[in-house]
Amino acid sequence: MPTPITSSLDVLHVTEACAGGVRRHLQLIIPELQRQGVRNGLWTFSARAEQNFAADVATWEPAPAFVQFQTLPRAIWPGLLWLLRCRLQKIVATLQPRCLHLHAGWAGLLGRSIRWPDTIQLIYSPHAFGILSGQSWLRRTILPQLETRLAERTHAYILVGPDECREARMMKLPEQKLHLIPNALPEDFAAGLLPREQARARLGLSARTQAILVPGRLAWQKGGDILLSALAQTRLPNPHTLFCFCGQGPQAAAWRRMARAGGIAGQVRFMDYLPDLRRLLLAFEAAVLPSRYEGLSYALLECLGAGLPLLVSDLEANLQDHTCHTFAAGDSDSLAQALPQFLASCQTRRPEKHHWTLSRQAEALQKIYAAASAPA
Structure with missing residues (x-):
């Protein structure tokens, strides 16, 4: 069941990738943004969610203001993509987020296939473009062309590492839209x-x-x-x-x-x-x-x-x-x-303390959200 919502969101996070690094990213960054005063929501749609994903989200503290899971019976196909598109439009019309933050490939495609009102800003985090030899012809050839077109509808790209930046520039994505905000851990991780x-x-x-x-x-x-x-x-x-x-x-x-x-x-x-x-x-x-x-x-x-x-x-x-x-x-x-x-x-060693932390990562994200939402 969706979480009740009583006022508009700052950011609605959308993903199909409910596993691995994207799962860990959301698990860390959404509660941290909440702690810093950003009102977040989460909508997921997936047929391949990792074990206990929904139960894990229920433990996040502070919890997102809105959570809804769309469990898919099979892999995504064009007709299902259309139904998901309609569902996302309905959720956005209800929640009125200032920003849609789209995480990984399917969410990036779904969220940017819709022409939204000018009041809604689209932020895309690919988490890894993965366009390299060994991948399918579709991924290596069609996806870069598609990404170049979708860049027109993207207000900002959040890139987490240097390889993503290199691939973004290979695709000639607009430089002014590229923002490197590396992943990070809480200061008290150890x-x-x-x-x-x-x-x-x-x-x-x-x-x-x-x-x-x-x-x-x-x-x-x-x-x-x-x-x-x-x-x-x-x-x-x-x-x-x-x-x-x-x-x-x-x-x-x-x-x-x-x-x-x-x-x-x-x-x-x-x-x-x-x-x-x-x-x-x-x-x-x-x-x-x-x-x-x-x-x-x-x-x-x-x-x-x-x-x-x-x-x-x-x-x-x-x-x-x-x-x-x-x-x-x-x-x-x-x-x-x-x-x-x-x-x-190999011998274990004392971990070094890193200056780039989760709190700083969230602060950098907030600046992107604010800049994307600022009046032109």
């Missing part, structure tokens, strides 16, 4: 981490296991198949090393089959989605993020915030700390070469 022994007990990890975290959705973007290919050709320095994939996604079954076929099933554990993974990070000796592309990964920021050693693909968005070990993005041979030395030398 205070919420469980002690190592308690975290390992929660995950059932034995004392001799060298547990390596592989966080993120089980999706092509995240490159789990690249890691599995690398493991199949790598002799690990510690026979008790276990790679723990923590997440859900469309490649789950395929990657399990891949692990069995490669003879590495004993080196891999698929732990599914863990809602409190960020509190359990000290259970792990290190983390590997083999992403093909990223906006700016919350998993990366949280591992850094916990002091975990990191082996990451050499995307600019992943190079957030000089201590990160790297390999060539998309290259399983490069990862196979890097793994043994990384695993033999």
Whole structure:
């Protein structure tokens, strides 16, 4: 049931991507904006929401002023897109938000397919354009052309990392509409981490296991198949090393089959989605993020915030700390070469304090909302 609404909103957030980094982004940024006096609403439509998404939203504090979930029975098709378009128009007519903040691809398409009154400003956060070789012809060819057209209706783009900025400029999106506001964590993030022994007990990890975290959705973007290919050709320095994939996604079954076929099933554990993974990070000796592309990964920021050693693909968005070990993005041979030395030398360290925090991220967003809504 939708939350009752008694007055207009400042910002209505809209997304189909109820999983992974977008889920974590909304989980952090909406309550922080609420604390800073911004009246937020959230409307989601999805057939692939991550486990317990609605229950998670119910725990946000302060809560958004309006919440509604549209559960879809199947993948989005043109007729369903039209019905969702009508639904969004009705919600906006009722709530009268000053800004529509659209998160990720489907919401960006849906929200900008409508000609809104001049009083409503459209803010788009792609979270990762992901236009690169290896993607489908549709994504590499049609989507950039479509984005160029939709830019005319977009008052501001919120980009979370340098790779997004580079792709936006490759598509020749209007420079004056591009705003880099990186993702960030709360200042007290490390205070919420469980002690190592308690975290390992929660995950059932034995004392001799060298547990390596592989966080993120089980999706092509995240490159789990690249890691599995690398493991199949790598002799690990510690026979008790276990790679723990923590997440859900469309490649789950395929990657399990891949692990069995490669003879590495004993080196891999698929732990599914863990809602409190960020509190359990000290259970792990290190983390590997083999992403093909990223906006700016919350998993990366949280591992850094916990002091975990990191082996990451050499995307600019992943190079957030000089201590990160790297390999060539998309290259399983490069990862196979890097793994043994990384695993033999990794040691947890004291996390560095970062000056860019969640509160500053929210303050920067507020300036964009205010500028977009200001009279011309």
